[in-house]
Amino acid sequence: MPALTELEDAWIAASADPEYHRRLDLLLNDYVGRPSPLYLAERISEVAGHPVYLKREDLNHTGAHKINNALGQALLAQRMGKRRIIAETGAGQHGVATATACALLDLECIVYMGTVDMQRQRPNVLRMELLGASVVGVEAGAATLKEACSAAIRDWVTNVETTHYIIGSCVGPAPYPALVRDLQRVIGDEARAQILEKTGRLPQRAIACVGGGSNAIGLFAGFIDDAEVELIGVEAAGEGIDTPRHGAPLTVARSAGVLHGSYSAIMQDEDGQILEAHSISAGLDYPGAGPEHAWLRDSGRARYVAVTDDDALAAFTQVTRLEGIIPALESSHALAWVIEHGGPSELDVICLSGRGDKDLAEVLERLG
């Protein structure tokens, strides 16, 4: 707890410090390549029957939205005088983003990753190692994101004096969910200005995939005060939400619980044991979701739906052929919902949270 208080104080101070923002903005612009484009995907629009704009987070340096948060937190760690950085990763995107930020800022980097995820995201493991990070395999449980997150928390409580934990999503104990939202809201703020500039209006719907929910909370943050914009989070239905093999706690589980230090929607049995999530995409393979998403759901401000492995896979190949963009399997869930299930809309903005190169092996295997 004292570590969380220290982090919260440091974040409040950094947020109010123009020099911190100057450094972060400079890196976001010149290093990450922001602002990311808002692209009118004409051929997807044709299929969907209405205009669909993609917020191109896949074009960021390292290929996903994760770098926005990793750089912001790495700069924060530097301010706090912590030179050892730890992170958890599922798909490997957050691990790569953190390893990249640490290389740039000359910080030690240790990334915890489930051994199952290490197998299905081999290229990202190699990238992290090339960047100078140590990737530590986690064998416990289902050997995926949940266990990687637990391993990182255990490391943090052991080495808290020297170490900052760069959590990859808007989960975990306060202040993390708010901190990660603040660092990802650049997605929504940019998208709002861009859609107004391009179309002169706000979208009817803003749509993003939700694992922990960081790209979604970042997109939603830009539109949350615009009551007319519908906010839609797309979770992983895995093999179906009527089976136990999914990753859709916001859509399916009406019960709340405590996981990794936050009280939110989680997948649990009646004894309160946390269940294993399942998704074709490693980044959505998490049995919880950020507490702000649970609040947005319960307050009625946002709506949560789920898309199966099969539908996400179909959208992955379809969007690749239609647009010449290979989307991450995570983002493919949001695309699939708009193309297949979302029905009519006047104007949609989808967060294309990452590129799909990392998923090629997984997809090729599935497609046989």
Place this chain on the structure above:
Amino acid sequence: MSNGSERIAEAFAAARADGRSAALMPYMMAGYPDLASSRAIARAYVEGGADLIELGIPFSDPLADGPVIHSAAVAALRTGVRVDDALAIAREIAADVPVVAMCYANPIYARGLERFVDALASLGVCGLIVPDLPMEEAPAVLEICDAHGIALVPLVAPTTPAERLAAIGQRARGFMYTVGVTGTTGERASLDELLPDVLARARASTSVPVAVGFGISTATHAAEAAAAGADGVIVGTRLVRAASEGADAVKSLVQEFAGALRDGALG
């Protein structure tokens, strides 16, 4: 029936009156390696000389625990052990020694705080440790535990700042669980050299006994912890590791730890 705090206090006092340097509180993972074996292990703890027993309720995601106890929890759950099965072990030993249940927050909230604590009381459990319950969330739990005669035992770490320690010490019931290392449960080669300071700070913050756990791996460690000022010594991972070797092996290991606390006092 006397309330949990009183029974725990009596157990610490009795160990002291018996001439031992500290009370011995072995930890067990309820339901590991399976339910029947863990019942036998609970009995072996009593016969081996436990003054109190810490009964771990298996949880899928035990963040404060190292790999040995984590694996034991997962293994117990895989055999189908439910929270009620785990708690029921308390009833069998509660008449012999005070039982302190160790349970993570989520299974407690899943059942409902009041119902969970009520169940503990009806099984004769004396105390409750919730390793992932921060001080800020504790008052509601404390109120219900107090109403049911269950001692809510707080954990403090070497990194706990002075002000926070004072606040935790004031509302400690039963005993104060001092974490002997910075980090998770698990065996260590030696005790932290700062342990006497940590124990002294804990003692100054509270009127209840101060016990130490996390990292006590050998009988020598137990004697050293007592010499460093602990009123109680909690041994977890070393005994959980022995659980698969059967109740007799566990019993002689508990005897070894108990012996060290007896000899330590004489020496």
